[in-house]
Amino acid sequence: MKKLHIVAILLALFAIQKNYAQEEENGSNQVLLSNLPPSALYSFDNSDKTIRGSVYIQNAFMPAKLSLEDGTKIFKLRYNAFNDEIEIEIDGQEPNALNRNIDNLLIIFVGDDKTYEAVDYINDEGSTVRGYFVHANDAHSKHQLLIKESIKFVDRKPAKTSYDKGKPAEFIRLDDRYFIAIGDNPAVEFPKKKKDLSNIFPDKYDDIIDFMKENKIKTSREEDLIELVNYINLL
Numbered sequence: 001m002k003k004l005h006i007v008a009i010l011l012a013l014f015a016i017q018k019n020y021a022q023e024e025e026n027g028s029n030q031v032l033l034s035n036l037p038p039s040a041l042y043s044f045d046n047s048d049k050t051i052r053g054s055v056y057i058q059n060a061f062m063p064a065k066l067s068l069e070d071g072t073k074i075f076k077l078r079y080n081a082f083n084d085e086i087e088i089e090i091d092g093q094e095p096n097a098l099n100r101n102i103d104n105l106l107i108i109f110v111g112d113d114k115t116y117e118a119v120d121y122i123n124d125e126g127s128t129v130r131g132y133f134v135h136a137n138d139a140h141s142k143h144q145l146l147i148k149e150s151i152k153f154v155d156r157k158p159a160k161t162s163y164d165k166g167k168p169a170e171f172i173r174l175d176d177r178y179f180i181a182i183g184d185n186p187a188v189e190f191p192k193k194k195k196d197l198s199n200i201f202p203d204k205y206d207d208i209i210d211f212m213k214e215n216k217i218k219t220s221r222e223e224d225l226i227e228l229v230n231y232i233n234l235l
Contacts (some may be wrong), residue, residue, distance in 0.1 A: 051080045053173075059078070061078050067108075082171060085097045100130055106135075122187070142182070147176050155169050208228070
């Protein structure tokens with residue numbers, strides 16, 4: 001009877017420890033999460049199965065490493081480029097969104113090392129906002145070349161006459177846009193014209209232009225931009 005009593009106590013202590021560990025992990029996970037935008041905010045009917053395309057860069061949840069203060073953890077994630085949200089799947093629950101307000105949180109997909117990070121940037125209206133970017137060069141470099149992936153929604157177009165065919169609604173992947181982040185400043189779109197580089201690098205402008213001429217750098221090519229930003233990091 002005494003042995004049974006001891007075993008019961010040990011089992012109870014194990015259950016308490018297990019529950020505490022689960023609560024601690026859930027609390028840690030909550031810091032990572034924020035609510036996904038409700039469907040009421042969508043500019044389309046979320047239940048309409050005739051809509052072509054997808055809001056995701058990749059539909060399936062894929063394993064990705066998160067660099068956290070208490071180490072690196074792996075979760076299943078996917079990027080919603082329409083809402084600019086990283087969705088996270090935990091224990092088969094309804095997908096939630098990663099908290100984009102966590103600074104210096106690198107999201108590295110295991111399969112291809114594609115690295116996302118939420119950073120502040122200047123949008124087309126000139127406001128500072130926060131969003132997810134893909135790192136094109138070293139994520140820890142002083143000047144970071146960032147890629148903005150976007151998907152837009154195009155509403156359906158009904159047929160104008162009985163002879164015409166209507167077009168279904170669809171999600172369209174837009175061309176990637178390139179931004180540059182300098183230190184702790186908000187990222188700005190990388191200039192398409194050489195002369196506009198003087199606004200970002202006034203002290204290095206001449207060296208940059210010489211390098212672009214010598215190496216036939218075109219700002220329309222990603223590999224050229226990576227080469228250029230890597231050179232600027234050496235100046």
